[in-house]
Amino acid sequence: MGVESDAGKRKRRHAGRWIALVLAAIVVLAVGGFAVYVNDYYHAASDNGAYLESTESVPVEQTDGLLAFGDPDSQVGLILYPGAKVAYDAYAPLMSGLAERGVFCAVVEVPFNIAFFGSDAAAKAIEAYPNVGSWYVGGHSLGGVVASSWAADHAGEVEGVVLLASYPTADLSSSDLRAISLYGSEDEVLNRDAYDEGRAKLPSSVEEVVIEGGNHAQFGNYGEQAGDGEASISPEEQWAEASFAIADFMKMRAS
Structure with a gap:
């Protein structure tokens, strides 16, 4: 060599x-x-601060990584994962509306505003508020994908899932979990093919709610979202319809 x-x-x-x-x-x-x-990312709208102020009927608590609304001794509670690249406090109006209807709510803050990086955040909420009677976990868009996967791995810790313009990738069809799926009729962001495929992975008893005139972004309070359809109802109307449907669904089992 x-x-x-x-x-x-x-x-x-x-x-x-x-x-x-x-x-x-x-x-x-x-x-x-x-x-x-x-x-x-999408920041909360300029008027969002009003929904972050505690009132006599809806106390608001902001701790490290959690934004909570309502009575922590409620019979039912919802843990919400935010949509991708959406600030977690942008869901304050919807959470406040749910708290008004007796549902304790905790929105989780996730790293980089992407739920995949904080997939186990629900465990933190359950630990922080041990007096909630029964928990549901849910999310908006990508947040719902992550929430449903977490529920699949922790079915014994939650009663069900709440999907806002979202769908599961984990198979929940044979579980005892309850499920509700909501989306706006004008939603142009939700992948309908993935939604239809995900529908088969939900329990057969899933409750599906279409908010007529609603779109993708108006589950939160962060303004217009790129690629979304134009809503024909106001954000306030969409929050009200969504909170009524979710609270009715969740409290049905608790009552």
Whole structure:
């Protein structure tokens, strides 16, 4: 075997440095791209602060990673995962409406505003509020996908799932979980093919609610969402219809 020349060694070291620099550049670009992606998210609307103030009928508590509404000694409670790239406090109006109807609500804050990065957040809420009689777990859009997967793995800890413009990827069809699925008739963001496929993974007793005139974004309070349909009802109307349907569904078993 021949001895490698000094020139050959220098050439190999030079090539190695270039490969290392290219790989480093790829990592930097990937990290930078991810940072840009996750920091471009939907913030709560400017009027949202009013829904974060405690009232006599709906106390509001904000702790590390949780935003809670209502009486923590309620018979039923809902843990909600936010939609992808949506600030968790943007669901305050819907949660407040549910609390008015006797449902304790806890919205979980997830890393980067993407539920996949905080999939076990529901456990934190259950631990923080042990006096809630029975729990449901749910979510909006991607949050519902994560919530239903968590429910599949923790079926003994929750009564059922609440899906807002969402669908499950985990199979819940043979479980004892109860389920309600809501979406707006003008929703242009929800993947209908995935929704139809996910329908078969829900219990056969699932309650399906179509909010006429509602869209994807108006389950929260963060303004218009790219690609969404135009709602023909106000956000307030959609929150009211959704909270009434969810509370009626959840409290049916508790009463």
